[in-house]
Amino acid sequence: MNIRRLTELALLSSVALIIFIVELQIPNPFPVPGVKLGLANIVTVYAVFRYRPSETALIVTVRLLLGAIFSGNPSALLYSAAGAIACLCGMLLLRHILPEKQIWLCSVIGAMLHNIGQITAAIIIMQSIGVIAYLPILLVTGSLAGAFTGLCTQLVLHRIKR
Amino acid sequence: MKNRKILIAVILVFLVSLCLSVFILRHSDKQTVEIVQDGELLYTFDLNGAEDKDIRISAPDGSYNLVQIQNGTICISEADCPDQTCVSMGVLKSDYLPIVCLPHKLIVRFAEDEP
Numbered sequence: 001m002n003i004r005r006l007t008e009l010a011l012l013s014s015v016a017l018i019i020f021i022v023e024l025q026i027p028n029p030f031p032v033p034g035v036k037l038g039l040a041n042i043v044t045v046y047a048v049f050r051y052r053p054s055e056t057a058l059i060v061t062v063r064l065l066l067g068a069i070f071s072g073n074p075s076a077l078l079y080s081a082a083g084a085i086a087c088l089c090g091m092l093l094l095r096h097i098l099p100e101k102q103i104w105l106c107s108v109i110g111a112m113l114h115n116i117g118q119i120t121a122a123i124i125i126m127q128s129i130g131v132i133a134y135l136p137i138l139l140v141t142g143s144l145a146g147a148f149t150g151l152c153t154q155l156v157l158h159r160i161k162r
Numbered sequence: 163m164k165n166r167k168i169l170i171a172v173i174l175v176f177l178v179s180l181c182l183s184v185f186i187l188r189h190s191d192k193q194t195v196e197i198v199q200d201g202e203l204l205y206t207f208d209l210n211g212a213e214d215k216d217i218r219i220s221a222p223d224g225s226y227n228l229v230q231i232q233n234g235t236i237c238i239s240e241a242d243c244p245d246q247t248c249v250s251m252g253v254l255k256s257d258y259l260p261i262v263c264l265p266h267k268l269i270v271r272f273a274e275d276e277p
Contacts, residue, residue: 028250032251032259072244073244075244094168097164097165097168098165098168099165102165105165105168105169105172108172109168109172112172112175126264130258130260133186133258133259134259135179136178136179136180136181136182136183136186137179137183137186137187139175139176139179140176140179140180140183143172143175143176
């Protein structure tokens with residue numbers, strides 16, 4: 001990996017981290033645990049379409065670890081990591097199928113997979129199947145948020161030509 | 163063509179979960195609530211006749227939750243855990259979504275009405 005590439009990845013990671021921390025300050029209108037806008041995923045989706053899978057995974061890992069430390073809530077790391085892995089695998093597969101015009105769709109599916117991963121982790125950690133009642137709510141809010149971040153990414157990709 | 167199938171599948175999942183959400187978030191018509199800590203039933207109330215009060219529930223390690231009953235509703239008004247999820251969940255409304263405090267293993271939920 002050359003220096004230029006490394007710098008770009010570092011820049012993207014820090015942008016994602018900044019968005020993540022700014023988003024923490026926005027009060028959440030839905031008092032359901034796990035529901036959030038996920039603006040930092042604009043960077044993730046951007047990276048999925050512009051960088052190699054391994055590089056995208058690096059960005060997401062850095063953002064997850066540092067995000068957990070900066071937000072002062074490391075116990076949430078397990079849930080978000082499970083979600084991020086599921087989301088990333090799905091989007092990396094879809095990247096080859098969907099054209100650039102349908103990035104929002106890719107992002108929606110990514111968001112849904114993220115929620116499914118989160119809930120799976122919660123079921124395993126809490127050892128109670130009752131948590132699954134959250135899944136439909138998370139799927140609805142998640143796919144709306146995913147569509148929004150996906151559209152943002154489409155705009156960004158359009159503006160930043162390679 | 164393949165894309166259209168994916169699109170339809172996504173829309174289908176969305177609609178199904180929308181319906182399920184409405185079902186899950188429906189307000190409960192039950193009146194009996196129970197407070198369970200670590201699998202042990204601590205209190206049972208009838209919200210209908212309950213007077214307003216605060217109940218302090220301490221965990222073995224000294225941490226606590228403050229359960230508030232007001233105007234026939236129940237919520238956790240204070241907790242000394244870092245994540246405060248139980249507090250931000252607000253008033254207990256649904257049969258399927260109990261108020262849970264993970265760090266203190268505390269659950270506030272609707273119970274089957276006594277016959």
